[in-house]
Amino acid sequence: MSKKAQMRSKKQSLAGExxxxxxxxxxxxxxxxxxxxxxxxxxxSASGRVSxxxxxxxxxxxxxxxxxxxxxxxxxxxxxxxxxxKDVLTDFLKVADGKALIAHNALGFDVPILACMSRLxxxxxxxxxxxxxIDTLVLSRLQGSGFTHRGHKLExxxxxxxxxxxxxxxALDDARALxxxxxxxxxxxxxxxxxxxLCGSRRLSDYFMVPDRFMPKLSVLQTAIDHGYDLDLTYQxxxxxxxxxxxxxxxxxxxxxxxxxxxxxxxxxxxxxESIHQIHGxxxxxxx
Amino acid sequence: MKYLLNNIIxxxxxxxxxxxxxxxxAWAERAALEDPAIAAQKAQADELMKLIxxxxxxxxxxxxxxxEGTYGPAADISAIAWDKGADAxxxxxxxxxxxxxxxxxxxxxLVKNKDFHWIGKPDFMIRQENGAYRVVDAKFxxxxxxxxxxxxxxxxxxxxxxxxxxxxVVQVQLATGDVKDLLLKDGLAFYVSTRDEYLNFLRRFKAxxxxxxxxxxxxxxxxxxxxxxxxxxxxxxxxxxQFVANIRMAQIRNMMAVGITSLTELANTPVQSVKGIxxxxxxxxxxxxxxxxxSRKSRKIAWEKIAPIINLPPKDPADVKFDMEGFPLxxxxxxxxxxxxxxxxxxxxxxxxxxxxxxxxxxxxxxxALGNLKNNPKSHIxxxxxxxxxxxxxxxxxxxxYQAELEIMISHGVFVDLYKIFxxxxxxxxxxxxxxxxEPIFTKKSRGGAVSKAVDSIASYGQYTELLVGTxxxxxxxxxxxxxxxxxxxxxxxxxxxxxxxxxxxxxxxxKGPSED
Numbered sequence: 001m002s003k004k005a006q007m008r009s010k011k012q013s014l015a016g017e018x019x020x021x022x023x024x025x026x027x028x029x030x031x032x033x034x035x036x037x038x039x040x041x042x043x044x045s046a047s048g049r050v051s052x053x054x055x056x057x058x059x060x061x062x063x064x065x066x067x068x069x070x071x072x073x074x075x076x077x078x079x080x081x082x083x084x085x086k087d088v089l090t091d092f093l094k095v096a097d098g099k100a101l102i103a104h105n106a107l108g109f110d111v112p113i114l115a116c117m118s119r120l121x122x123x124x125x126x127x128x129x130x131x132x133x134i135d136t137l138v139l140s141r142l143q144g145s146g147f148t149h150r151g152h153k154l155e156x157x158x159x160x161x162x163x164x165x166x167x168x169x170x171a172l173d174d175a176r177a178l179x180x181x182x183x184x185x186x187x188x189x190x191x192x193x194x195x196x197x198l199c200g201s202r203r204l205s206d207y208f209m210v211p212d213r214f215m216p217k218l219s220v221l222q223t224a225i226d227h228g229y230d231l232d233l234t235y236q237x238x239x240x241x242x243x244x245x246x247x248x249x250x251x252x253x254x255x256x257x258x259x260x261x262x263x264x265x266x267x268x269x270x271x272x273x274e275s276i277h278q279i280h281g282x283x284x285x286x287x288x
Numbered sequence: 289m290k291y292l293l294n295n296i297i298x299x300x301x302x303x304x305x306x307x308x309x310x311x312x313x314a315w316a317e318r319a320a321l322e323d324p325a326i327a328a329q330k331a332q333a334d335e336l337m338k339l340i341x342x343x344x345x346x347x348x349x350x351x352x353x354x355x356e357g358t359y360g361p362a363a364d365i366s367a368i369a370w371d372k373g374a375d376a377x378x379x380x381x382x383x384x385x386x387x388x389x390x391x392x393x394x395x396x397x398l399v400k401n402k403d404f405h406w407i408g409k410p411d412f413m414i415r416q417e418n419g420a421y422r423v424v425d426a427k428f429x430x431x432x433x434x435x436x437x438x439x440x441x442x443x444x445x446x447x448x449x450x451x452x453x454x455x456x457v458v459q460v461q462l463a464t465g466d467v468k469d470l471l472l473k474d475g476l477a478f479y480v481s482t483r484d485e486y487l488n489f490l491r492r493f494k495a496x497x498x499x500x501x502x503x504x505x506x507x508x509x510x511x512x513x514x515x516x517x518x519x520x521x522x523x524x525x526x527x528x529x530q531f532v533a534n535i536r537m538a539q540i541r542n543m544m545a546v547g548i549t550s551l552t553e554l555a556n557t558p559v560q561s562v563k564g565i566x567x568x569x570x571x572x573x574x575x576x577x578x579x580x581x582x583s584r585k586s587r588k589i590a591w592e593k594i595a596p597i598i599n600l601p602p603k604d605p606a607d608v609k610f611d612m613e614g615f616p617l618x619x620x621x622x623x624x625x626x627x628x629x630x631x632x633x634x635x636x637x638x639x640x641x642x643x644x645x646x647x648x649x650x651x652x653x654x655x656x657a658l659g660n661l662k663n664n665p666k667s668h669i670x671x672x673x674x675x676x677x678x679x680x681x682x683x684x685x686x687x688x689x690y691q692a693e694l695e696i697m698i699s700h701g702v703f704v705d706l707y708k709i710f711x712x713x714x715x716x717x718x719x720x721x722x723x724x725x726x727e728p729i730f731t732k733k734s735r736g737g738a739v740s741k742a743v744d745s746i747a748s749y750g751q752y753t754e755l756l757v758g759t760x761x762x763x764x765x766x767x768x769x770x771x772x773x774x775x776x777x778x779x780x781x782x783x784x785x786x787x788x789x790x791x792x793x794x795x796x797x798x799x800k801g802p803s804e805d
Contacts, residue, residue, distance in 0.1 A: 107655070138652055138655075141638060141648065141649075141652065142636050142637065142638060143636070143637040143638065143639055143776055144635075144636070144637070189634075189636070190632075190634060194632060194634070197606075197631070197632070197656070197659070197660060197663075198631075198636065198656055199655075199656070199659070200655035200656050200658065200659035200660075201656075201659030201660060201662060201663045202659060211693075213692050213693065213696060255658075255690060255693055256689070
């Protein structure tokens with residue numbers, strides 16, 4: 001089978017290969033200049049074999065107090081145990097290799113962060129990242145998902161599976177905890193293909209696609225994302241004067257929003273597609 | 289309305305409002321005083337009515353609390369015993385006014401005229417700086433209605449007849465928290481003419497049912513209050529034109545003018561043209577009456593194909609059948625609480641108990657629909673009548689989310705309204721073209737569930753929310769989740785039937801002539 005045909009067959013059906021993942025970060029995306037601190041993952045092969053992935057990252061931004069409290073990670077610990085982001089992300093993408101990515105709040109948190117960081121640290125070609133995204137949070141909210149509706153946090157769902165469940169710590173535990181949740185969702189809502197459809201049929205590569213309605217208006221933005229170029233643009237935040245910015249586009253969060261690395265402010269910022277006034281491509285490539 | 293001693297009738301502003309909304313209901317209310325057989329036909333409050341009453345009372349209490357916050361404790365006339373009639377409460381109201389109490393709650397105003405005694409109970413009376421009282425009513429609803437003006441002006445009229453000091457403004461406190469001031473002079477002409485018409489109606493009243501207003505004025509879509517069943521029954525006996533599906537009141541009047549007075553007459557009329565109705569429209573209505581008559585006789589809903597089926601897309605495995613349920617009695621614009629869809633042989637639904645969950649559900653559905661469309665550009669979203677698209681548009685505007693995407697989907701014909709397609713191609717011997725009305729022709733499944741009408745679903749959802757107010761007991765929670773499941777089952781059946789209807793229409797594509805199944 002040619003490589004293209006292989007990719008097509010992967011795109012068409014999910015044979016049951018999945019990669020449950022949970023990431024910890026240095027802060028809240030949209031609020032803080034967030035970086036990855038840890039990736040925990042559990043790969044499940046079609047035959048049911050399980051393999052673990054657990055890596056810390058030495059982030060080039062300090063942990064915020066809030067994030068530290070949630071994930072228990074500290075700057076000292078990460079400096080000691082963490083590897084460079086580029087290495088961890090490259091390994092992760094290799095291991096996850098086209099498998100369905102399963103995460104709790106995948107659409108809103110884990111996957112956008114992974115996408116942003118991949119863009120920021122790895123020389124990847126985003127269109128190759130065909131991993132289907134399955135979000136257990138979105139699915140658990142569907143009636144008949146097998147979970148009642150008294151809270152949809154991961155720990156609520158786990159307590160419904162095992163009333164004696166005690167709080168997990170760390171990304172690997174959380175990723176592993178997704179396996180029984182996924183089993184229950186599969187039993188109640190349908191196979192992986194169906195779960196993927198119910199989550200909006202998103203793939204990792206979609207996080208690098210400007211929504212159709214902004215094409216060709218923002219075709220420059222799309223080209224910059226595809227090839228890793230920086231952009232000069234005039235951006236107007238609500239109620240503020242338009243400003244010129246040099247940015248590295250990172251990933252598309254939703255139909256309205258996308259993340260950029262803003263060179264003037266030296267941090268990751270959330271932009272609205274509609275607020276772009278003028279946009280020009282540059283030939284510069286930002287290297288983190 | 290009731291008889292007092294000496295054969296005097298006591299009437300209230302609510303009776304006036306009833307008359308304004310439906311002369312038939314006013315007639316029945318009056319006739320019930322004379323004829324126990326008619327009185328027996330007055331409906332007991334159904335679940336929906338009870339729900340609205342409870343919601344109204346709750347709102348009134350909230351307004352009372354708010355006003356007491358501003359004006360201090362109210363003179364509460366509702367605490368006065370009514371065992372000897374309204375006089376004690378009336379006297380207490382007068383005392384409160386003489387004392388100059390700032391806020392009077394549930395005051396009672398009596399005006400004893402020669403033939404009728406009026407009794408008015410405004411929710412609140414608030415003393416203004418000049419000593420005049422402003423009449424204020426709490427109304428459960430989000431909009432002002434003409435009847436509010438009517439009712440408030442009736443109170444003012446009664447106060448004036450007694451020489452009590454009235455403000456020249458009346459006020460409505462809506463459930464949205466909006467406070468609407470109305471100027472007396474703006475509504476006076478409307479009030480006076482309606483009141484005089486009502487008094488004339490009462491004076492002319494004859495209990496003989498044959499002398500009752502002609503069926504021409506009976507209107508099922510009007511608010512007939514507790515007399516809806518009674519009015520429907522009368523209409524049934526008269527075989528009223530109102531039962532012809534999709535007929536309008538103006539068309540009924542035009543037909544009555546040329547002597548077509550019943551559905552059967554319309555079905556069999558040799559008349560080909562009626563003044564005020566286009567010939568094509570008239571023929572359509574005649575054919576509609578005819579097929580309904582035929583269905584009545586055979587006790588089976590007849591149908592016929594009247595035109596080619598157009599705009600029905602070919603089936604796609606990724607088609608979505610979509611049905612939403614909303615609760616209009618919720619404050620500010622209603623809550624869309626259930627998004628159900630049938631997709632690849634399975635039913636899915638999202639439930640919302642509040643605005644936050646409504647937004648989540650809306651966005652989750654849009655995310656799903658857009659993703660599905662991207663992978664399956666030839667798929668469509670099927671629905672029945674315009675509610676779903678209007679509601680999605682409303683939500684997109686409410687949350688500033690997916691507006692452009694939704695409009696693109698709509699303009700590209702992604703949403704397919706099966707009602708429009710069905711209406712254009714088929715004639716059915718039913719009294720309406722709702723999904724439930726036409727079900728028997730395309731599916732054998734019957735609706736046995738607890739929720740079988742759209743109105744039931746509103747009442748059921750209302751009960752569901754009430755069960756969960758405050759700190760519900762375990763039994764309340766169990767009852768609420770049962771109600772919820774009933775609503776979901778009802779929605780699932782609707783979605784499933786959309787699939788059945790689309791399939792049935794596709795199969796009927798090659799049918800030509802009229803047929804009867």
